[in-house]
Amino acid sequence: DAMVIQNPRYQVTQFGKPVTLSCSQTLNHNVMYWYQQKSSQAPKLLFHYYDKDFNNEADTPDNFQSRRPNTSFCFLDIRSPGLGDAAMYLCATSRGRQETQYFGPGTRLLVL
C-alpha cells in the first residue's frame, strides 16, 4: 500500500546532541511537509518542500533544518535539541500544494 513512513517512531536524544528524523513516501507526491506537535497543541508547520524547492515558515527556529535528497525521502535535522524541542514530529505529503495531505504516524522525540 502507498504510504508515508516515519522512522524511528520514538527517538531519545541528549540535550544539545544533533538528531535526524526520517520520512519516506511511496505516493510519489511532489510536496513533503514537517510539522511539530507538542502535547495537547495543534500541529505547527515547520517547513515544506515542493520538489527540491524548500519553503521555510517565518517563525521556524534556525535550529531546525531539512533535507530532501530525492522525491521519496525527507529528513528533519535538529542541530542542538533543547528540552523545548521534545514533541511529536509529523511528516506529511501531498501531490500538489493545494491537494490533500497524507500524514505519517509521527516520531515522538524525547530530549534528556
Add this chain to the structure above:
Amino acid sequence: AQTVTQSQPEMSVQEAETVTLSCTYDTSESDYYLFWYKQPPSRQMILVIRQEAYKQQNATENRFSVNFQKAAKSFSLKISDSQLGDAAMYFCAYRSVTTTSGTYKYIFGTGTRLKVLA
C-alpha cells in the same frame, strides 16, 4: 494573520447519536480551503472532509458533513450515527490558496477530543 479556533477541548457522544464539533477561523482572504482531520490515539492523522471556500455547497462524506458559514467564518463538523471507531482527536485546519512571501499558510486548530460512549 490567519487563526483557527476550536473552543471545545473535549466532547462526548453516545454511540449511534449525532455530534457537532465547532470550528471558527479568521482570515482576510476570500479563497481558501478548510479541512477536518482525525487523529486516533497512537495512530496517524487522516483527512475526514475538505471544503473549498468558493463552493457554497456543504461538503459531505458518508456520515460526516460540514456546516460552512463563510460570512460567519464558521466550519463545524457533524458526525451522524456515531461509532466507537470515531473516538479520536479532531483537528480543524485552514489552508491558504495564495502565497505570501512564497510561503503557504497551513494552520491547525488545537483540536477537540471526541469520546464515544457505548
